[in-house]
Amino acid sequence: MTQLKITEVALRDGSHAMSHQYTVEQVRNITKGLNAARVPYIEVAHGDGLGGSTIQYGLSKTDELKLIEAAVEEADFSKIAVLLLPGIGTIQDLKEAHRIGAKMVRVATHVTEADVAKQHLETAKNLGMETVGFLMMSHMAPVDKLVEQAKLMESYGADTVYAVDSAGAMLPYEVSEKIKALRDALTVNIGYHAHNNLGLAIGNTLAAIEHGATRIDGSVRALGAGAGNAQTEVLVAVLEKMEVETGIDLYKMMDLAEEVVAPIMQTTQEITKDSLTLGYAGVYSSFRLHAERAAKKFNIDSRDILIELGKREIVGGQEDMIVDVAAELAQKNQVTV
Amino acid sequence: MTQLKITEVALRDGSHAMSHQYTVEQVRNITKGLNAARVPYIEVAHGDGLGGSTIQYGLSKTDELKLIEAAVEEADFSKIAVLLLPGIGTIQDLKEAHRIGAKMVRVATHVTEADVAKQHLETAKNLGMETVGFLMMSHMAPVDKLVEQAKLMESYGADTVYAVDSAGAMLPYEVSEKIKALRDALTVNIGYHAHNNLGLAIGNTLAAIEHGATRIDGSVRALGAGAGNAQTEVLVAVLEKMEVETGIDLYKMMDLAEEVVAPIMQTTQEITKDSLTLGYAGVYSSFRLHAERAAKKFNIDSRDILIELGKREIVGGQEDMIVDVAAELAQKNQVTV
Secondary structure, rough: OOOOEEEEEEHHHHHHHHOOOOOOOHHHHHHHHHHHOOOEEEEEOOOOOOOOOOOEEEEEOHHHHHHHHHHHOOOOOOOOOEEEEEEEEEEHOOOHHHHHHEEEEEEEEEEOHHHHHHHHHHHHHHHOOOOEEEEHHHHOOOOHHHHHHHHHHHHHHOEEEEEEEEOOOOHHHHHHHHHHHHHHHHHOOEEEEEEOOOHHHHHHHHHHHHHOOEEEEEEEEOOOOOOOOOOOOHHHHHHHHOOOOOOOOHHHHHHHHHHHHHHHOOOOOOOHHHHHHHHHHOOOOOHHHHHHHHHHHOOOHHHHHHHHHHHHOOOOOOHHHHHHEEEEEEHHHHOOO | OOEEEEEOOOOOOOHHHOOOOOOOHHHHHHHHHHHHOOOOOOOOOOOOOOOOEEEOOOOOOOOOOHHHHHHHHHHHOOEEEEEEEEOOOOOOHHHHHHHHHEEEEEEEEEOOOOOHHHHHHHHHHHHHHHHHHHHHHHHHOHHHHHHHHHHHHOOOOEEEEEEEOOOOOHHHHHHHHHHHHHHHHOOOEEEOOOOOOOHHHHHHHHHHHHHHOOOOEEEEHOOOOOOOOEEHHHHHHHHOOOOOOOOOOHHHHHHHHHHHHHHHHHOOOEEEHHHHHHHHHEEEOHHHHHHHHHHHHOOOOOHHOOOHHHOOOOOOOOOOOHHHHHHHHHHHOOOOO
């Protein structure tokens, strides 16, 4: 088996949970600990990637380039990665991140929109960066669609293609089926990124590894969006019990989680009513507030709206349909508006 | 498939996490919610079962019989269950719990000591109660030993035999193997009780169900010892997605977790350094303080002691061996004492 390589995402996915308020000092301290524990890759960026600091996606306290620079300075073993969502981040942002020392870029698109990653992956490749195609909301695509899009990523030069369970909505049998199909169809590395909204981040990650994923995301103390990611130190412990080599020092990861990360978290990671609802419905977290407003207007339960949106596979940009769905549900319930 | 039946344990296993400080009012409110959500069984007792309120195991704020009585009064659908560890609880405690309305007893022993449950299970059977043999620390026994002990429980009249992952130390393949072996060897119901110390409470529970377990434990908001149990409302959501019928109202469970249980918890459930260490080592939580004291004395890491105790399968009652193990490890490390 290829050596399993873990990417730590607390300094990027965790940016959501920190309301994008990371300071240079925090990033330095966490990077120092991750580097000492010999984590292969550390992703550093706004939660929505390079250029994400906007009114729409949340303003960062600190310019992400300063955070990336600080991480690069602290890491003499770990490689610093960045995330880029085409449309939010630009080729210019990518070049800038590369200039200040980012060694890997993960170009993220909705699972059906791999084609928008072409130019960014090719540019990264030309810059000599390691490249990842990051297929978000992978639970929304049937296996053949996922494979088709992954092959596009591969054709654009991705060294690794990830199935990303952005909403924490996948079940182990589904992970097994999808990762196996990707493993069979592609020649590049297969990766898996979990969220814990259904309590399955570790269980699903094990299923992914069993079926051929060799690149895995984790976040120390589960510091990530929603109910958090696969908790890195827990994953390392489980893999040690299974005698799967990660190269990561378990005790150092545990101490980092307890002594450096836990004290700065704005809230502890639990599976709450909101995060469970998003995982159960399989929708974007940004739909929640829209659904709550619509639920109030039509006097129905916002969970019914979110579940219906999930069934209809509504994606970002279609938020105006939320009110229509709410109206339909209210009519079905024979509630007088 | 036999109908899956969930036992809610937050009012018993959660008693540990509440430092045994449950009030009658809290038990009433939670029972009311669980009953409305149509949870089949609700276990109510001190964390260490009937008679557990002692200086050794922690004194309860409220007499457990008063808590059981309150739960019985509030539950017109759910059946109230009690836990009994022979040696801590007595036949007299069992009769008293039955008299005030407990319908099911779970007689718990270490996985290799089922024989001490004989008298209690037979008495419960004669009283007309539903009976469960509850094999704690099931990760410590190889499959054939577990099956042997489970058969003893069956022969004493247990209607259900549980594999109990007390330390949250089991991995999915191990759960699959053990539950399958129990299912093949026994004619009674098979149950599974998870802890989340390795982040696998939900994943392991799905593996157990897949291999034949039809009785499952959960705790609302994961309120239980260590890193908590399989979070009931999360489990119900996952099972609904899998179209496995539990009879439980998902929204009511979610609302109960968020509005009634979360606000009274002393701390949120996370996987901390301590709970992860216990799951990784596979030892009793009561060993932790002993190990920390010994670690200080011999200037070694308490985690090394706990992991060594796990390897040697030290059980409760053998705490005096902890210092010996620490001394040996220190010598190996060539540390001057």
